[in-house]
Amino acid sequence: MENMSATKTQEEQWMVQNQVFRIYDLVCQLPPHAQSVNFELRRDNHIEYLIKSLKQLGPNFAVLDANRPWLCYWIIHSIALLGDCVDDKLENDVIEFLQRCQDPNGGYGGGPGQMPHLATTYAAINTLITVGGHKSLSSINREKLYDFLLRMKDTSGGFRMHDGGEVDVRACYTAISVAGVLNILDDRLIQNAGDYIVSCQTYEGGIAGEPGSEAHGGYTFCGLAAMVLINEVNRLDLPALTNWVVFRQGVECGFQGRTNKLVDGCYSFWQGGVAAIIQRLRLVVSEQMGLPNTSNFDSRTESDNDSSDSDGDQSSEGASSPANDSCQPIQKGKSNDSPRIGVNNNGYNFIRGPIGMRPIFNSMALQQYILLCSQEEAGFRDKPGKRRDHYHTCYVLSGLSICQYSNIKEADSPPLPRDVMGPYSNLLEPVHPLYNIVLDKFYEAYEFFARS
């Protein structure tokens, strides 16, 4: 018998989508000038909100007392996306503060004196790279950090967040991302991490936090980015993942995190970032879809490293089962050597390589959701009716940047005005989609750590 009454999921969905549609209708009915004002990025307001928070936070923030490097990253990265930076003194204060969060035995904690934690380590490293400059980059104790990462390695191949902490895909990503960008990624860290991540891809196509859990935008980003960084992305079922991610964009124009959940601005980056990464994996995706070899169009960037004996043939495996459960030993027999040049170049080669696919999601729709529904007078929010916060400001802006650059043909080329919703002055800085660091700062760090 058919249910006549709406379920809870439907009720909540309709409430949100009606609220969103009302906003779109209202803006639609405005006279042209007032309408275009609504599509403007309130850049100065956002910057003011961010800088203020960097200098002082109220007592309510005590619940984030173990996330202070995250607050630094959300704020500093947002400011960088907006094309601005903080003054020298404030930059120096950021470096000094994070120095106090750095554990003498490696890694960064949530505040001074706290245990090192992978997530706050990721946040601290990304912040320091975004600040940039010699003092900032050389404040990172990479040898100790490597030891910390190795201590966090779990027998499953995954990582745990902290000593005695939980093992999940987030931990894999933060560990691998940090190691990759600092040029300390090696076989010991990579060992079996791919097995763990592959085991988290669900029947829906997306990736879950742990084996058996539900496919989720945040974990899908983490899993996919980590797999690219360790050069094992072909082990994921990419056609299924792609189909899942494009279905996460809904009638509200924004992304939801999971099937039949509500839209949330932060997924502009988590899901939008997944889409941006897939755009650069054309050959692997094509292969998995059983397409004839079309490699003269573009070439896979990841194979461009020194481990061609084990990796180069990945692209010629043909249409075999994409979700290959067998565990291939990666770069075997090289564990005593330094394989660093190869694996650690993955992030760089990935961004320098061609973008083989046009956007697979609706960039204009997402920009509309971001500008009209997520944007507040200052800062960004999850959805209408919610309040702004630094987390959403960071990930909504990151998603907006992904959208604006989604149609470019290669890294470093500017987007066309038609790809940027609102005035062209809305344009943000581009990000590296695997690390979520603004591109210029990524290059600077890449060069810095390649030398040392």
Add this chain to the structure above:
Amino acid sequence: MSEQAVEEESGRIPISQRPEWADVRPVPQDDGPNPVVPIAYTDDFSETMDYFRAVYLADERSTRALQLTKEAIYLNSGNYTVWQFRRLILEALNVDLREELHFVEQITRDNSKNYQIWHHRRWVAEKLGTHVATQELEFTREIFSQDAKNYHAWSHRQWVLQALGGWEDELAYCDELLEDDIFNNSAWNQRYFVVTRSPILGGLEAMRDSEVAYAIKAILTKPENESPWRYLRGLYKNDVKSLGNDPRVGSVCLDVLMDKRDYVHALNMVLDLLCHHYQPSNELKNAIDALSPDPTPSDSDLIQRVCSILQLVDPIRANYWEWRKTTVPAQD
């Protein structure tokens, strides 16, 4: 904040005035002269954390330290250092962990979306062993009555089932949740988990037939509901050939297409089948043609036609359907 926390706070005696703490010298946070993201802590927060740092640095695994971690957790349940130190104390003092479950329960009612709480609960439940399985399943059930899609709670439940057992009623529980809200994708995911991993159901092979029927029934009720479509596809994971060979699959697609509404997921499935060399029936071809904007479709290829329809009726994914047109595998 929980009632107890409020009570404790309002009637709170500063630690510096408690005789049992007289010998401890609080350790202030080393924020430096010019900290960024400085938090205007309340006096209670600062004092509690200053004393916490003192016992943490001294590695004092004592009853009073245990009590202090509780106070610190009430102030910020996201402080993983406090939780981790608490675990060390619990182990050292050999405390009755059943009480610990109650404590976690209180905290969870304040904030059920926090990694630390659930990780701690897993640790406690693991120590207590199989006899808390029922209690743990009951606890997550209570959480789901408020928030049926709580991600942490679902992870915990799956862990409980795998580590401590209690699979007997799990499929019935999925039925119950889906009956209540057929759109609850977490419940569908749990169903897949049970069907593929329960030690008493015989695995996916044994369950596939009845599960296909279950998914199809749900689809026919609400064809716009993506969850049962993905579930159905998942029942034939890595084996699209068999998916196409199950006549019920083609038939449900046909039914939904003939109904001419909410058929995006049906077409998505048809497209998937066609890309894996599925031979569509004439009925299915006709149903697709009937949806085509062009009465005499110029796209001779059925796959192209399906993509064209999708581009039109599912504009948010127009780019994706356009791309799918270009990724048709060589047909033999």
